[in-house]
Amino acid sequence: MAAMTELPNRCVKPPGPRSRALFAQVEQRMRGHSGQVKLFPVAFDHAAGCTMTDVDGNEYLDFSSGIYVTNCGHCHPKIVKAIQEQTARLMNCHDFATPVKQEFLEEFCSVTPPGMNAVQLYSDGTAAVEAGLRAARAITGKFEFVSFWHDFHGKTLGAASLALMSPDKGIRAPGSFLAPRPNCYRCPFRLAPDTCELYCVDFLERVLDEETTGQVAAIVLEPIQGWAGSVFPPEPFLPRLRELCDRRGILLMADEVLTGMGRTGRWFAVDHSGVVPDILIAGKGLGNGYPVTALVVRDACAEALDRISASSSFGGNPVACAAGLATIRVMKEENLLENAARLERIIMARLEALKERSPIVGDVRGKGCLFGIELVKDRGTKEPHPEAGKRVYQRAFENGLAWIPAGHILRMSPPLVMTEKLAERGMDIIEEAIGEG
Ligand SMILES: Cc1ncc(COP(=O)(O)O)c(C=O)c1O
Structure with missing residues (x-):
């Protein structure tokens, strides 16, 4: 020592x-x-x-990066400089295009999973998750969601309804269904990882068949559970989920607010598995402390984003874009x-x-x-x-x-x-x- x-x-x-x-x-x-x-x-x-x-x-x-946020370290000089310069130039112009937004979107899409280039920008993870739910409904025309025990997605009604226990212990929104997910140290089914054959995925099929009305727009998950205690699923879990979603015509929505932007050693945690989700949410590390978050959907579904208005007071504001742009550049430059x-x-x-x-x-x-x-x-x-x-x-x-x-x-x-x-x-x-x- x-x-x-x-x-x-x-x-x-x-x-x-x-x-x-x-x-x-x-x-x-x-x-x-x-x-x-x-x-x-x-x-x-x-x-x-x-x-x-x-x-x-x-x-x-x-050892906390603020709260999983300052991936490039606190007050990184290049990111501070970019924010300061943009603050002196233009801080808000509603939803209009700006040069810095265009540059940021290009840089961000250089790191998103393949075929995922349709983006909306928000200012906190929860708002981007809510937009993801709206996008899933717009893409599929269906209205139900299945999510997992002990995942966390935010504290507004839609996001909190994806969690086992909403923060105010209130009632979850109709159409929200929950399923157990793998935790190989504490298996919810008390099975052993080497012999369980991912029974939790079989059980998920039962939830879909027996609890939902069959109108499931998306299965929503944290690829790795953050708040639940850094709980990692076994490697075959995500590919099995992808296969299930494809077979049943359900979207896969990966909430990477916590695990994204390099936190797990790849740009996104799904990158470790090769699985490409239909909808992805990025937050926390995206602006290294300056609030900027994103909803990303597959190119094939891009048109649906036109039907869920993205504009908000602060989403995609020039300073947020400058922070995001500088953050990704620093991450690349400093390996x-x-x-x-x-x-x-x-x-x-x-x-x-x-x-x-x-x-x-x-x-x-x-x-x-x-x-x-x-x-x-x-x-x-x-x-x-x-x-x-x-x-x-x-x-x-x-x-x-x-x-x-x-x-x-x-x-x-x-x-x-x-x-x-x-x-x-x-x-x-x-x-x-x-x-x-
Ligand atoms: C996986 C996940 N989703 C969503 C959120 C909500 O993000 P925010 O606190 O930025 O609204 C969090 C916050 O910790 C999170 O970890």
């Missing part, structure tokens, strides 16, 4: 007095913070590359997909070794710069250990690691620009926090 003296630099025990005071002031006006923020109420002042600094002067090594794959090897080696050593580590997993650690009370029973999840999350944060909790699962999404040395340093902090139990 490396010496614990280098970065991140600590001034006071965090959250420090300024953080606490500021958080309390903000809370007087703004309620409903995420559980993650409540678990560690720090207030941030500035950030650069892979480090963030709080208002007390404490530094944190960023960030290759770096993500390199970081995967370094971090997974450490995670595998940690799993060998630590009895509370039940499972570790990762692809590119998307990782998860599942903590259990007993490796045999796999009983989740949320108390350890909270403790380890807070301890590592205290020691200078900004990362993402999910009950008994800890999630890491370092920026794709991270150096090997910083990745090792982050893993030192995690090992120390887990080692203390």
Whole structure:
């Protein structure tokens, strides 16, 4: 283990007095913070590359990329410059064409899956997901959706209706159906991955036959579950889904808000499988922190997008396009997909070794710069250990690691620009926090 003296630099025990005071002031006006923020109420002042600094002067090594957003590192100089220049030139002109929009669309379509070049631009992932649902209805003339347990797609009515539990525990929109999906560490059918023959896909056929009215426009999924704890399906899952959709005349909609834009070491997570969806949603990393998201559909369905009005106050505004354009160029220039794959090897080696050593580590997993650690009370029973999840999350944060909790699962999404040395340093902090139990 490396010496614990280098970065991140600590001034006071965090959250420090300024953080606490500021958080309390903000809370007087703004309620409903995420559980993650409540678990560690720090207030941030500035950030650069892979480090963030709080208002007390404490530094944190960023293993969260904001929230899966700043893939090129915080405040990347080229992206900041592009945003500043565009801000001084033109910030909003409704839905009209601009040179920067044209350039951004060309650059974006150079990385989308083959045959997917029909785009609409939005300002958050949820709005793009909602537009995806409208597009699916316009393309097929059908109105039902099937999605999966524990996937997350956003918090407006349509997007939340795709989730098992809507955030306000309200009623889901009519025509929304759910099916279990593969989680080979915790199979919902209690089957074993080497003998199950993907029973979950057979079960999905039953949901389609027995629960829906047969008017299913799309099957919607996260190719890799993010919020559920970086849960990776077995390789044949996506191809089997594609085959099922083709056979039944159902669209496949991949929500890559979290997994897209290089997060998993390819531009999109579906690229690992060779599967091309009919509808794809990109967000988070697309503007490296500046809000820009996209709905993309297959060229063959492009005409349907004319029937779902795209215009909004901010979607595709010139500054968003400048941010997106600069982000993709930086990713290409700095070979960030290759770096993500390199970081995967370094971090997974450490995670595998940690799993060998630590009895509370039940499972570790990762692809590119998307990782998860599942903590259990007993490796045999796999009983989740949320108390350890909270403790380890807070301890590592205290020691200078900004990362993402999910009950008994800890999630890491370092920026794709991270150096090997910083990745090792982050893993030192995690090992120390887990080692203390
Ligand atoms: C897979 C997925 N879809 C949609 C969303 C919603 O995106 P946003 O928060 O930008 O509205 C998220 C957010 O975390 C997400 O992870």
